[in-house]
Amino acid sequence: MGKVVIIGAGLAGLTCAKVLKQQGWQDLLLLEKSDGPGGRVRTDVVDGFRLDRGFQVLFTAYPGVQRHLHLRDLNLRNYRPGAVLAKPGQAFLLGDPLRDLASGIPSLLNPLATPLDKLKILQLRAQLAQRSPEQVFREGLGGEDLSIREFLHQYGFSPAICQHFLYPFYRGILLDPDLNSSARLFAFYFKMMAEGSIATPALGMGDIARQLADHLAPDQIRYQTPVEQIEVEEGKVCGIRTRTGDKIAADWVICATDALQAQVWQQTLFKGLSDHSVHSAYGLEQPPVPIPTQARSVTCLYFRAPFSLTRGGYLYLNASGRGWINHWVELTHISPDLAPTGQHLYSVVVLGDPPLSDEDLAQTCCAELQDYFPKAPVEHLQVVRVYRIPFAQFVQPPGFQAHLPTVFSGIQGLVWAGEYTQQSSIEGSLRSGEQAAESVLKGGRA
Ligand SMILES: Cc1cc2nc3c(=O)[nH]c(=O)nc-3n(C[C@H](O)[C@H](O)[C@H](O)COP(=O)(O)OP(=O)(O)OC[C@H]3O[C@@H](n4cnc5c(N)ncnc54)[C@H](O)[C@@H]3O)c2cc1C
Structure with missing residues (x-):
């Protein structure tokens, strides 16, 4: 089986470790530079x-x-389904009467959405219910991917519901003030909200990471251990070096850091990605896909x-x-x-x-x-x-899915794990960690 070193105890690294452990992989070590698990979820x-x-x-x-x-x-x-649309001195409830009966009347009377908007919401919900989450994420409702703003207009939502509800709501989810993000993400989140709840653990989101970390034995995870370098010899990963100079040999290194750190290593190992002789030395016909860092x-x-x-x-x-x-x-x-x-x-x-x-x-x-x-x-x-x-x-513009790296780095033994191989979300990080583990279990390729 060999030794696995995972760098980064965000949700991707933790999920990767959990899956490997559950598949019986014992020789694994997770190294995290900060003082606890979770990365962005603490x-x-x-x-x-x-x-x-x-x-x-x-x-x-x-x-x-x-x-x-x-x-x-x-x-x-759980949060209550829907939202309160606030204007100075005024608040209008737009709930989900299908799940929260009490919000039915105020939602129907809400003047910031037209009756047609409310029908469109039901129509979209029914359309998305017929597709799997994976299909919605990859294809949305079918056809060319658009920006969220373009999609909402094309779908026929009124300017009123866009400005008062859909724009601020999706700006909040995607942290995208202009809503230039992929409409497939709009569709994906819309489906997630229609089919589940929005929730937080009673003691905060950090409990999600703690639950994943609990799958590991105490000697399988080291905090305050920043990794400085990934070591490669003869085209194959052989271990890592920590910032304090310790070398740890490994057959597999899973890089589950944030994209900025992963990109630095990708650039270093592939010498800027543009030198043909470098990637061909690893047996690749094409340079690897750059890790997105915007x-x-x-x-x-x-x-x-x-x-x-x-x-x-x-x-x-x-x-x-x-x-x-x-x-x-x-x-x-x-x-x-x-x-x-x-x-x-x-x-x-x-x-x-x-x-x-x-x-x-x-x-x-x-x-x-x-x-x-x-x-x-x-x-x-x-x-x-x-x-x-x-x-x-x-940043996840229309069509972004086609331009993401896979978990396979191009170097034998080095696997990427991180939301940036999937989508920028908790789902993306869990899925990426899972895929990285599957890649190791299969012996290499994604
Ligand atoms: C404010 C905010 C709101 C968000 N809202 C949502 C939301 O509502 N719903 C949702 O689904 N998603 C949301 N997200 C996105 C989600 O949190 C992330 O997509 C996800 O947590 C990314 O996980 P990750 O494991 O890929 O990366 P990270 O969480 O970034 O983990 C990387 C880990 O690697 C460690 N590391 C880095 N370099 C090194 C090194 N050299 N050596 C050792 N360790 C290293 C870091 O310390 C970190 O622990 C939000 C994110 C933020 C910040």
């Missing part, structure tokens, strides 16, 4: 508040989630208050088309365990990385919230922490 505890490193949710219908997570043990808390960034502000501002369990969307905030949620309505007793925790999301100090941004967000809730004592909100995440997802 939860910090600050003054008794449990803060995910950026607002993030789990779609329970993700096929990889169904295969790799024990949802019951995560003690999931990033989408996001900023998440956590506020605390001794009072509640919002209707329980709903995501709030900025339906005004103005301001910095894209969406917000009162997290303690979803899971009271995320804050000390008597406290309410709010997550406020701004797309990108605004050119304001944390303090100015927090003040600006509070002023915007005051417009939405004119009668609330918003001035009593206190910042708990601000997270700026420069690389939250990678």
Whole structure:
């Protein structure tokens, strides 16, 4: 079987390790540069508040989630289906009457979506129900892939529902202010929401990573161990070198780091990808597909208050088309365990990385919230922490699936694992980790 070293304990690396272990592979070691598992899916505890490193949710219908997570043990808390569309001083509920009867009447009366829009939502749902998640991800509804914006227009949604609901909602999912992302992702997420819940573990998203890490024995995972280099000899991987200079021999190296680190190694090993003699020396006819590194960034502000501002369990969307905030949620309505007793925790999301100090941004967000809730004592909100995440997802334009690398790196023994072989999501990272493990189990190729 040989020794496997996995670099990176994000969801991709953890899933890869779990699958190998379950298939009886004992000689494996996972090396992680930070002090815990999860990569982008971690939860910090600050003054008794449990803060995910950026607002993030789990779609329970993700096929990889169904295969790799024990949802019951995560003690999931569901968001209510739909969203509240907020304008200064006004809030309109757009729920999913098929799953939440109580939201039926207000949703039907919601003036920000036309009756035709509501029929279109049902029509799209029925069309997507006939296709598997994989088919939707690869082909959408069929035909040429478009940007989300183009698709929504072509499908016949009104400008009203786009501006008030669909745009802010999908901007929040894809962290894409212009909605130039692939419409196949729109279709995929639409299907995920129609067929499952949006949820978070009661103690925060970090529990997802912890559950995966629990499959490993303590001596199979080392934290605070950054890997400096992947060693290749005679066209084959032979191990890694850590930043402190330790060499670990391996028959397989799974690179499950973020795309930026993986791309540095890909460039180094293939000498910039453009030298024909390099990739042909590895027996490849073509240079490998470059690992995508164009990033989408996001900023998440956590506020605390001794009072509640919002209707329980709903995501709030900025339906005004103005301001910095894209969406917000009162997290303690979803899971009271995320804050000390008597406290309410709010997550406020701004797309990108605004050119304001944390303090100015927090003040600006509070002023915007005051417009939405004119009668609330918003001035009593206190910042708990601000997270700026420069690389939250990678850019996924129409047709992106055809331009992603596979898990097979081109070098015998070196396997890529990371969302960037699939799609920028928890599903993408789980699926990629699973495929990397399958590639090792099959002896090499993807
Ligand atoms: C704010 C935010 C919101 C998101 N929202 C959602 C959402 O709602 N739903 C959804 O499905 N997805 C969401 N995503 C995307 C999802 O979190 C990611 O797609 C997924 O976590 C990526 O996992 P990964 O294992 O591929 O990479 P990563 O999580 O980046 O893991 C890579 C790991 O490699 C380690 N590493 C890097 N270099 C080295 C080295 N040299 N040596 C050792 N270790 C190294 C890193 O420390 C890290 O732990 C969001 C992401 C962010 C940041």
